[in-house]
Amino acid sequence: MASMKNIKLSEDKRIASIEPGNTWFDAYHALESDNLAVIGGRVAAIGVGGLTLGGGISFYSSQYGWACDNVASFEVVTASGAIITASPTSHADLYWSLRGGGNNFGIVTRFNLETIPQSLMWGGSRILLEPQFPAAIDAFSNLGVNSPQDVAAAQILSFVYYQNTKSASADLQHAKPIANASIFSEYLAIPATSDTTSVRTLANLTLDFNNKNPNGLRESYWTATFKLDRDFTAFIKDVFFEEVLSIADADALIPAITLQVITIPMLRNFAKHGGNALGLSKEDGPFLLIDSSTMWADEADDERILRTHRRIIERSVEEAKKRGLFVEYIYMNYASQFQDVIPSYGAENHARLKAVAKKYDPQGVFQVLQPGYFKLDGVSSRYRE
Ligand SMILES: Cc1cc2nc3c(=O)[nH]c(=O)nc-3n(C[C@H](O)[C@H](O)[C@H](O)COP(=O)(O)OP(=O)(O)OC[C@H]3O[C@@H](n4cnc5c(N)ncnc54)[C@H](O)[C@@H]3O)c2cc1C
Structure with a gap:
């Protein structure tokens, strides 16, 4: 292409x-x-x-x-x-x-x-240290719940373990060129060690994010979805920091857990043009979407790093089930090759997608001849344990 x-x-x-x-x-x-x-x-x-x-x-x-x-x-x-x-x-x-x-x-x-x-917008990253983590989690979950008050606002909260130091990055954006919109007041009250927020173009903001995602390393993404809950968000952060210790010696390691909210206004927009295939309903939202991602340098570390990711997801899912917060949905764009994406859209959507594929691709060309990515029946056998 x-x-x-x-x-x-x-x-x-x-x-x-x-x-x-x-x-x-x-x-x-x-x-x-x-x-x-x-x-x-x-x-x-x-x-x-x-x-x-x-x-x-x-x-x-x-x-x-x-x-x-x-x-x-x-x-x-x-x-x-x-x-x-x-x-x-x-x-x-x-x-x-x-x-x-x-x-x-x-x-x-x-x-x-x-x-x-779209002309200009506001956005950037505020870096926070460990003493600020509880306040950051409060701000994250409150903004997730309060999203309908200002749909121009967006957030990503990431926890990172880099060179034996824990930090968080609160990435805040507002679609209008308004600095420090009041919806962010809880976040902005948290002292930051650095702050790149400014009014700028959308293209410029995407370049800022690009710098935080360098090319050239190995990388894996793993995801899960839960009902949004403040204490459970803190639990996931703790699991992440516990689990990454076992791989902390890997060369050029940059592990992060990135938290986002699938907000009620987002879910309302899922109904546009007859609805999408994702199988999420606004009645069950807002949702906490996690992306557990790691960059590293050496192929010899692949297996233990992938196992660490698996443990982070499995421990989070297990606890969510106990707390009644588990949601089946797996976001394709953050999923690993070991995760069953399309079946997670729900039995009805899964069956409908298979029927449509049969109509437009009766011989299964895209299932069989096209290697890679997320097939209709989930994880390919070579990625099953
Ligand atoms: C640094 C970084 C930042 C990210 N930021 C975001 C973000 O802000 N929001 C978000 O939702 N996700 C984000 N993602 C996840 C991203 O959406 C996925 O990685 C996605 O697969 C990227 O699409 P691509 O076209 O670049 O990748 P590719 O690897 O080229 O495509 C992924 C798959 O899609 C299929 N595909 C691509 N183009 C076509 C086509 N024209 N027709 C049919 N099939 C096609 C291919 O078969 C391929 O297997 C990010 C990922 C990274 C690494």
Whole structure:
């Protein structure tokens, strides 16, 4: 897809047609001069394709939903080689499936994304030390609950263990160029050791995030979803710091646990255009979404690092079940190759996705001939223990 880099704005500027070779930086930068944006990734180098097909959490998701909720239509090449348009009015079953179903249905050659007005925004990272962790967890869970009061606000709270030091990064964003909006007051009252928040362009903010995600190391992401709960959030933080001690000697190790809230306003937007395939309902929200991620250098450390991730997820899930907070959903874009993503969307959505795949890909080309990523029946046998 790397050569498919075209980006074109419709005459009325309501739709940006973006080919899959683009990164989000390409897309945001191209739309900047028209004071427009699209709902997509938060890190410059991430691709339009995978992020959108798995869901796609953006800085603007409480206001507009996830990336997949803001796709007007997809141009898709199906297994037979046919080029078709999937939209709410054309191949609506395929359109629904592509909003969360990943690479199981065809190759998307054009994402026609709804544009939003956007000039400058506010955002950046506040770094906090261990004594501030309880206050950070309070601020995180309160902002998650209070999200409907200001849907322009967004947050990510990460705990990091780096060179024997524990720290947290509170990444705060506001879609308007307003510094220190009142919804963030609890966070802003916590003393930070450094603070990069400022008013800037969306593209610029994605470059800031890019610097925190260097290329060149090995990396694994693992995820789980729970009902949002303050004390359970603190429990997960503690499990993370306990478990990473067993791999602390690995070369160039950067482990983090990243916490986000799937807010009620986000979940309301999941209903756009007939709903997406993810199987989450606003009645059960808000949800705590965790991404346990590690970068490291040496292949010899792969196995013990992956086992550590597995333990972090298993211990969190076990405790959540005891507390009545477990949610089955596994977010594709943060899942490891060992996690059963599509079956986690619920039995009904799973069956519907399989039926749609059978219709557009009766011979299972994308299940059998396309290696990798999250297949309809979950983890491939080579990744089962
Ligand atoms: C540093 C970093 C930051 C991230 N930030 C965010 C974020 O802000 N929000 C969020 O939700 N997620 C985020 N993610 C997760 C991200 O969404 C996933 O890693 C996603 O898979 C990236 O998509 P890609 O196109 O770049 O990757 P790829 O590896 O190219 O694609 C992933 C899969 O999607 C399929 N695919 C890609 N394009 C197409 C296409 N055109 N047609 C059919 N199938 C296709 C491919 O089969 C591939 O296996 C981040 C990940 C990283 C590493």
